[in-house]
Each structure stands twice: as structure tokens, then as C-alpha cells.
Amino acid sequence: MLTLTFDQRLPTQLPRTLPVYAVAAPISPMRDIEAIAHSWPDLTLARAKVRRIGEWVSADYGQLRLIYQQVSGAVQARVTTAGTRVANTRFPLDDARVVEIARAFLTKFSLVDDEVSKLALGEVTHLRRQVASSDGIGSPEILDAGIFFTRVIDETPIAGPGGHVMVKVLPNRAIAGASRVFRPRGHKVGTVHIMAAGDALTEFERRLRRNRNLDEPVRVLRAEFGYFEGGRSYRQRFFEPVYAFLFATEGEAPLKSVEIVQASGSNRGQPGATYF
Numbered sequence: 001m002l003t004l005t006f007d008q009r010l011p012t013q014l015p016r017t018l019p020v021y022a023v024a025a026p027i028s029p030m031r032d033i034e035a036i037a038h039s040w041p042d043l044t045l046a047r048a049k050v051r052r053i054g055e056w057v058s059a060d061y062g063q064l065r066l067i068y069q070q071v072s073g074a075v076q077a078r079v080t081t082a083g084t085r086v087a088n089t090r091f092p093l094d095d096a097r098v099v100e101i102a103r104a105f106l107t108k109f110s111l112v113d114d115e116v117s118k119l120a121l122g123e124v125t126h127l128r129r130q131v132a133s134s135d136g137i138g139s140p141e142i143l144d145a146g147i148f149f150t151r152v153i154d155e156t157p158i159a160g161p162g163g164h165v166m167v168k169v170l171p172n173r174a175i176a177g178a179s180r181v182f183r184p185r186g187h188k189v190g191t192v193h194i195m196a197a198g199d200a201l202t203e204f205e206r207r208l209r210r211n212r213n214l215d216e217p218v219r220v221l222r223a224e225f226g227y228f229e230g231g232r233s234y235r236q237r238f239f240e241p242v243y244a245f246l247f248a249t250e251g252e253a254p255l256k257s258v259e260i261v262q263a264s265g266s267n268r269g270q271p272g273a274t275y276f
Contacts, residue, residue, distance in 0.1 A: 002215050008222050010224070010225055014197060023183045036110055040064055043064055045063060046062035048061050055069060055071050064079055076177070091171060098124060106149075112182045114152075126146070129141050144168050146167070156225075157227075160260075162230050162236075163183075164181055165180040183229060183236060192240065192241060214249065218248070221247060223243070224243070243260070247259065
């Protein structure tokens with residue numbers, strides 16, 4: 001029998017309506033890549049060596065290497081001269097300091113259009129390694145800090161795999177790299193009424209039964225409300241509010257998946273299909 005248990009529940013305070021925005025048409029990949037490269041602080045760039053593979057473009061400037069996804073404008077950047085990652089059993093910079101360094105970097109750097117001060121802090125992670133030797137496995141060593149920010153649209157968070165920017169900070173305060181999945185927001189195209197959270201849960205359960213043929217216990221790992229932004233390769237036309245459920249099953253054929261319920265109550269196609 002289908003039963004739901006929740007590690008996280010939907011928020012109780014929700015707006016009655018929210019705007020829907022178009023995703024702005026991206027500028028040409030090379031113009032975007034050049035703008036990013038030449039705004040990166042304190043680097044001497046060589047002439048770019050450019051390669052194109054399907055939807056991806058890579059540009060090697062010697063001291064900086066960029067990989068660009070043409071569908072979404074997602075970017076991964078790595079500085080080759082940021083210095084050697086020195087292992088530390090304790091990272092010398094606390095979280096508040098690395099967040100400050102990351103925000104200061106983004107303020108100078110053409111990676112996102114939104115005001116840096118309005119980005120929400122997601123989390124601070126650390127890259128760790130353990131070295132094996134004849135004496136056994138050593139203690140975990142910390143190589144860098146990854147500061148993860150998420151976008152906010154009209155005081156509403158993002159729900160989905162996109163809408164974020166990450167900065168890597170080394171122990172010497174140098175920037176080792178950055179990445180984004182952060183589509184440009186265009187003009188307002190309409191407004192949607194927000195479905196009640198209880199109705200969204202009912203629709204989620206209906207889809208589990210009818211669309212996924214589930215008749216077993218389901219654990220909801222995360223339940224979110226926010227503007228949907230897809231991942232790197234997702235073709236997206238609109239920013240529209242949704243309910244997002246990350247869930248898992250157990251048993252002989254365990255499943256982990258995501259179900260997106262449009263907060264407008266529409267079941268037709270991509271977010272943005274219906275508004276007034």
C-alpha cells in the first residue's frame with residue numbers, strides 16, 4: 001500500500017500569486033565566454049584555444065579554462081595558476097570568511113546578473129582526501145572550500161537542479177574555480193495563482209499511483225516550493241513556481257526520483273504553460 005513519510009515538509013506560508021518570467025535569450029557562447037574570462041581578476045590570459053563538442057564549448061586561456069553549455073549557459077571554470085592545494089587537517093579559514101571572499105569575488109566577476117548580496121547561501125563544503133601509505137590510511141585532509149549560493153526571485157527560492165553558483169576558495173584565499181547554472185531572467189509574461197500545499201500533495205500522491213504505478217511505502221526526502229530552474233542540459237523557456245518532491249522507495253527495485261508539480265495547477269508540458 002502506498003504510504004508517505006516525510007523527512008522535510010512543504011512550507012506553510014506561501015504567496016497567493018506569483019509572476020511568471022521568460023528565460024531571456026542567451027548571448028552568443030563566445031561573447032559570454034570572453035566576458036567571463038576577461039572579467040576574472042588578476043589573470044594574464046593567452047589567446048583562447050576553443051573546441052566545440054555537441055552542445056559544449058571549451059576555451060583554454062592558459063591560466064583559465066572554461067567549459068560552457070550552450071543550451072543553458074552553464075559554466076565551469078578552473079584556474080590553473082591558483083596555487084597548489086595544500087592539505088590541512090583543519091581548514092585555516094572559517095565559513096564566514098570564505099563566504100565573504102566568495103561574495104567579493106562574484107561582485108567583481110561577470111558570472112551572474114543578479115545582485116550578489118541577494119544570493120542565498122546554500123552551504124559550505126570542503127574537498128577532502130585521505131592518503132594511503134605502508135602505515136595505513138592517513139587522517140582526512142582538507143584541500144579547499146566550496147561556497148554554494150542559490151538565486152532568489154521575488155523573495156522566492158529556487159526549486160530544481162539549477163539556479164546556483166559555486167566558488168572554490170583555497171587556504172591561501174585564492175580562487176581555484178567557479179561554476180554556475182544560472183539562466184538570465186527576462187520580462188514578466190504573466191501571473192499564476194498558487195495551488196495550496198495540500199492540493200499539491202494530493203496531486204503528488206495521485207501521480208505516484210497512476211503515473212508511476214507505486215503501491216509501496218514512499219519516503220519524501222525533500223519537499224520544496226519555489227521557482228523551477230532546470231539543470232545544465234534542460235531547455236527552459238520560463239521561470240514558474242512549482243512544488244518539487246524528491247522521493248525514494250525501498251524493496252526489490254528501489255527507486256529515487258523527483259516529481260515536479262506546477263504550482264499553477266497545470267499539468268500541460270513545461271513550466272510556463274498556463275498563466276493569466
